[in-house]
Amino acid sequence: MAMLTLEQQQTLAFEHVRNALVHRLGRKASGxxxxxxxxxxKTHLPALLDNLQPLYGHRPDxxxxxxxxxxxxxxxxxxxxxxxxxxxxAREKNPTWFQxxxxxxxxxxxxxxxxxxxxxxxxxxxxxxxxxxxxHLMPPFKVPPGNSDxxxxxxxxxxxxxxxxxxxxxxxxxxxxxxxxxxxVLDFIFNHTANDHPWAQAAVKGDPAYKDFYFLFxxxxxxDIYERTVREIFPDEHRGAFSQLPDGRWIWTTFHTFxxxxxxxxxxxxxxxxxxxxxxxxLGAEILRLDAVAFVWKRPGTPCESLPEVHNLIRAFNALARxxxxxxxxxxxxxxxxxxxxxxxxxxxxxxxxxxxxxxxQWNSLATREVNLxxxxxxxxxxxxxxxxxxxxxxxxxxxGWTFADxxxxxxxxxxxxxxxxxxxxxxxRFPGSFAxxxxxxxxxxxxxxxxxxxxxxxxxxxxxxxxxxxRMLLLFSTILSTGGLPLIYLGDEVGTLNDPSYLNSPDxxxxxxxxxxxxxxxxRYEQRNNPNTVPGQIFTGLRSMIIIRANTPAFAGGELIGxxxxxxxxxxxxxxSAEQTVLVLANYSEFEQHCPAQVFQAMPDHPVRDLxxxxxxxxxxxxxxxxxxxxxxxxxxxxxxxxx
Numbered sequence: 001m002a003m004l005t006l007e008q009q010q011t012l013a014f015e016h017v018r019n020a021l022v023h024r025l026g027r028k029a030s031g032x033x034x035x036x037x038x039x040x041x042k043t044h045l046p047a048l049l050d051n052l053q054p055l056y057g058h059r060p061d062x063x064x065x066x067x068x069x070x071x072x073x074x075x076x077x078x079x080x081x082x083x084x085x086x087x088x089x090a091r092e093k094n095p096t097w098f099q100x101x102x103x104x105x106x107x108x109x110x111x112x113x114x115x116x117x118x119x120x121x122x123x124x125x126x127x128x129x130x131x132x133x134x135x136h137l138m139p140p141f142k143v144p145p146g147n148s149d150x151x152x153x154x155x156x157x158x159x160x161x162x163x164x165x166x167x168x169x170x171x172x173x174x175x176x177x178x179x180x181x182x183x184x185v186l187d188f189i190f191n192h193t194a195n196d197h198p199w200a201q202a203a204v205k206g207d208p209a210y211k212d213f214y215f216l217f218x219x220x221x222x223x224d225i226y227e228r229t230v231r232e233i234f235p236d237e238h239r240g241a242f243s244q245l246p247d248g249r250w251i252w253t254t255f256h257t258f259x260x261x262x263x264x265x266x267x268x269x270x271x272x273x274x275x276x277x278x279x280x281x282x283l284g285a286e287i288l289r290l291d292a293v294a295f296v297w298k299r300p301g302t303p304c305e306s307l308p309e310v311h312n313l314i315r316a317f318n319a320l321a322r323x324x325x326x327x328x329x330x331x332x333x334x335x336x337x338x339x340x341x342x343x344x345x346x347x348x349x350x351x352x353x354x355x356x357x358x359x360x361x362q363w364n365s366l367a368t369r370e371v372n373l374x375x376x377x378x379x380x381x382x383x384x385x386x387x388x389x390x391x392x393x394x395x396x397x398x399x400x401g402w403t404f405a406d407x408x409x410x411x412x413x414x415x416x417x418x419x420x421x422x423x424x425x426x427x428x429x430r431f432p433g434s435f436a437x438x439x440x441x442x443x444x445x446x447x448x449x450x451x452x453x454x455x456x457x458x459x460x461x462x463x464x465x466x467x468x469x470x471x472r473m474l475l476l477f478s479t480i481l482s483t484g485g486l487p488l489i490y491l492g493d494e495v496g497t498l499n500d501p502s503y504l505n506s507p508d509x510x511x512x513x514x515x516x517x518x519x520x521x522x523x524x525r526y527e528q529r530n531n532p533n534t535v536p537g538q539i540f541t542g543l544r545s546m547i548i549i550r551a552n553t554p555a556f557a558g559g560e561l562i563g564x565x566x567x568x569x570x571x572x573x574x575x576x577x578s579a580e581q582t583v584l585v586l587a588n589y590s591e592f593e594q595h596c597p598a599q600v601f602q603a604m605p606d607h608p609v610r611d612l613x614x615x616x617x618x619x620x621x622x623x624x625x626x627x628x629x630x631x632x633x634x635x636x637x638x639x640x641x642x643x644x645x
Contacts, residue, residue: 013066014045020067021074028078037077040323041070047348048319051312056267065267069274069320076278076324083178084282084327091327098134098287098329098352098486099389101556104547105134105185105488107396109150110164112520113491117165121173124180126526130494130540131547134486135177136185136289138397140164144196144258147508150397150518152187152291153194153259157276167283174284185331186280188288190273190317191296192259195251199272200260204245212266215252215298217242222300223250230304235444237511241304254295264297264313274320281325287352289331290314293344306340314349331391335398338381338405347387352486355390356403357381362476363400363459365589367426367434371572372412373404374589378483378574379563380408389559390485394476394493395459399441399451399514400427420449427452427459435461435469437499441513453513455500456493462535463498468591470496470535471629474542475587478613478631481550482585484559484576494543495525495536549612549633554578566596571626575636582636583612588626598623609634 018038022029049066056062080088091097106127114120117140127135139151142159151161160167174184193200202210217223223242230241233255242250243257252261262269280288297309314330321328332350334341338357345353361374384390402423406416425431427438428450438454452459460476461469473496480487503515529540550556555578564573570590576583584604588594601620608617612633618624626632 013049014042016063017041017045017066017070021070024071025074033078037074037323040077040326041073044319044322045070048316048323051316051319052267052270055264055270055309055312055316059267062267065271069271072271072275072278073320073324076275076282080282080325081284083175084284084325087178087286088326095347096387096558099558101553102551103133103486104131104481104550105136105391105486106130106132106491107136107138107185107488108491109138109397109518110140112518114521116163117160117169117173121176124176124182127182128180130489130544131551132489133181134183134185134287134488136287136488139187139189140170141189144194147256147258147512148194149256149259149512150514152189153192153256154189155194155196156198157189158279171283178284178286183286184284185287185289186283186285187291188277188280188330189291190262190277191292192253192255192261195258195260197260209268212263213269213272214260215263217250218248220250223252225300226252226298226304229300229302232444234442235446252298254292261295261298264309270313270316274317277317277321278324281321281328286327287329287331289333290350291333293332293350294334294336294340306334306336306343311343311349314344318348318350335401335403338377338403338408341403342381342384345388346385351388352391353384353388354396355392355485356401358390358479358483359393359395360400360403362394362479363427364402364404364423365572366460366472366476367423367436369590370569371587371589372569373409373414375563375565375572376408376411377404378561378572382484382559382561384559390483391488392480392483392485393488393490394480395454395456395490395517396488397490397514397518399453400438400459401451417448424450424452427454435464435466435472437461437463439499439513439516453516455497455517455519456490457496457539458499458517462496468629470538470542471627473539474546475589475629475631477543478546478585478633479572479587481546482556482576482583482633483574484556484561489543492519492521494540495522495529496539497522497525546613553581553583553612553633553635555581555583565600567600568594568596570594571596584609584632584634584636586624586626586632586634588628588630591628593625593627593630595625596623605636609636611635 110120114123140160141154142156142161160170177184199210199213203213227240238257243253244250254261294306297307298304330350331352332344333354334344335356344350357377361377365371365374402420409416426434427436428440429437437458438452441451441453443450460472497519499516500519503509509515525536528534528536531537532541555576562575564575566573571594572587574585604620606621608619610617612635
């Protein structure tokens, strides 16, 4: 028999899967709903196979697992709410909706911002007032009592934490948000489960169906082999990558002892998590944040981070989503080397990605008063594949780590290790003259490594009483709004919420300094938000004004950016363009006035240009002076005089 081509193999695989499914479903496999599913299956099954075969194709049960997976996809599609199917159709016509200049995101903990899901639904008018069209809820799912790593130890993906409501409350919130044009974002925590998850409990008891769901070993032989090449993530909590159970066995716990890593070398784990993914999508989630994405595949003799199989897994999940939840998008969370971060970003993998490098380097520029590393990052790492986007943020629920590449820093004569130590001292209030009031997170006594915790306001100097703190905050907000991508605001920052040290009084939180920057909603600050005579009002009205201006600036759509060297070490420069306009952004990362000389602007028009933020005009041929922490969004209307790097 002649060797089959790849296309013929895929056709045969499709026919096998289709026929097996039709045989099991009988009369259900007919009608418009079935035809839509079959069309999508035929389109996306090749990608699903291409990525599952390298992982599981050697197993004798591969086709049986594939059959089960496709039947699960059919179940997910047939149960998908009508309004979500309507969204699927709309998003297929506008697949880059998230690149719009009108899209702005917010992120919060339900209990800390509103108490519960029903109260959060009452806050929708506020979200619209701020200008949000994307809302990420920190994990609302059921968790173990006590410490749950801020919700990232999930006991059940089908139940909500009863302290904030029910699964029906979450479904109702998603529907209400969608009605107001706000996309719900939830986490897909797929690297691990809580130790009290039913799968975990079954595995410990030796249930044959679940015994290989986790990395469970009788002694230290295999853990010792793995730990030769993996790094410690939370050394304060436990050393190494494994934790010992009361019965003497060892379980893989990359992060916390109560978070057990899943074993994706078992295809049943992929299928089980795929079912959870589709259930979350059908709740009304439009975007899933892929938590701890770099860690999900393990192989001895490697760091067990960002292995090639990780990409196969994500692309397989993506292909499955295209079949059963077509509008669902993925957002990667990978706090690793910039090149590794970018490796997860593509239409076939993660359409969105956090931009940890830009986040970290904005803080670096504030500390050093130099933009060299930030300017370099925008010019070297900002460009992404078409139909994808960065998620740009000032800070998140997590700590701040200094993720710049040492080789990039070396180009400016900067020693990466020493510079990270400086930044940790500066932002943890251990450096003379620092305006920041952060606290250290996970200091490793062996390596000297550490990260930083703190709210935006406290890190920017507001807690210390620095009179320039508001300007620093608006500067960083302006950068995430104008660099290209989807800006994301940790709610509470928009009114200058300070560090909350009360976490030290909670036994479940006291050992995790990140709780200092997860304060409860400060009602008094929100009541002052529209009063420009107050600090919360100055921050909120300044940010809200920038959001409105951004929404009416076509040049800020998409993600394309061209660096613009301002001939001043403290001034960041770049241009953003559309068919109608070019905007030149200049940002002063210093507490002193900074001048950009006239020769920098020789390619610019010789007529006055308008600053979108203040409506003032500037003649660039005379040079430009920026106020301390000042920002200009200069509109360049003449197309023949577009900006040049």
